[in-house]
Amino acid sequence: MPSDTPSSDQTAFQQATLTAGGSSVALPVDRGTLGNPCIDIAKLPKETGCFTYDPGFTATAACKSAITYIDGDAGVLMYRGYPIEQLAKQSSFLEVAYLLMHGELPSAAEFSNFDNEVTHHTMMHEAFRTFLFGFRHDAHPMAMLVGMLGSMASFYHNTLDLDDPEQRRLAAVRLIAKVPTIAAGCYRYSIGWPMRYPKNNLEYVDRFLHMMFEVPSEPLALKPVAARALDLLFILHADHEQNASTSTVRLVGSTGSNPYACVAAGVAALWGPAHGGANEAVLKMLGEIGKPGNVQSAIDKAKDKESGFRLMGFGHRVYKNFDPRAKIIREMTHQVLGELGVSDPMLEVALKLEEAALKDDYFIQRKLYPNVDFYSGIIYKALGIPTEMFTVMFAIARTAGWVAHWLEQQTDPDARIGRPRQIYTGYAERDYVGIDKR
């Protein structure tokens, strides 16, 4: 368990006083083991008649969580207290998934059981194929993934008693196990290849690569660096505290919805270019820039607010320092491309763009650094993963985080239905006018 001993500066104040409409209210200050103190405003409406306004939740904690910690100013990311750099170097994605779900690293026996269980839940019901085949042949794989995940509740409706911890755990295992099978199925359908069943003799990431790329005509020869690189990307993307998609999972979860519906909603939120869709957008942007000589005009365009153009893969709501995940991926990119023997002109454009942006006052003043998605696309591309599957890759990894948050929420004594308020800006009351008089 995390230490609950507050550091000296944390003991500094226990409450905040807010004066509104002539009355003062003392608000308690809540603290976690790390991070900023939080003013608990729950009693504000009752005592002052006021709500608080915080579009985009830039200053609002919506829950208590023991899963992931980020210090955006220092560029720190930890899963269950373990620094991302150590997990990236020493762990595996499946072990990280266990850690996120259970709170502790597994013993050898616990890991073996978990691995065995995940492996034996990777198959999909055959009716899934019929459902998949109903999509248009050129559907975007993210559209298919949202639909397919939503459909999962229809396959497992007999084990959706959310009051039963074992049924909840099993749903989480099923999601971690089946999302790669579904993702690979979506890809193969979109290119007209026959479906591949998961192979139990392979490990999580290798199994996924086989389901993606194996063809009936010849055996698949994968370089070990491919699985290693993908495993690393999955670790780095596995969780990121209350990001937009995880908050979506929690908001849907707060209504008592089933976990498959919650995760389908998370995938929908991830799809946007401001979130997980950025990795696809980065590659498109690098392709459009085309050569290092065009980098400066891209930078100038990104600084021009009239252009509506942003540097994709730059900036982050929380990190106001280098994204620690981007640092790890940057290093890995050179190694992967080298070992795969891939020479990608986009890497040259990316390096030039990064160098130019980091020197530019506009980016320096706004603390805009490369984020996790800036380099991930270049690795995915080198692994032969098509651009429209990039966000699907992110979704496979983030499923581990989504289910961990969903499980945590189910036993949170403070959990209530998520129901934000608003500042109403419409008409005050007015009388209905008949159509003949309008």
Ligand code: CMC
């Ligand atoms: N290019 C140019 N200007 C930018 C960028 C960018 N990529 N990002 C932010 N800015 C500017 C923005 O115009 C604003 O300028 P000003 O203060 O003059 O109005 C300032 O920086 C602050 O931006 P913001 O939009 O208030 O910041 P935010 O915290 O709301 O947005 C963000 C964070 C990630 C949505 C944004 O930085 C962005 O759109 N980045 C590009 C998309 C991207 O790479 N997204 C992936 C995020 S990491 C993976 C994930 O979490 O899914």
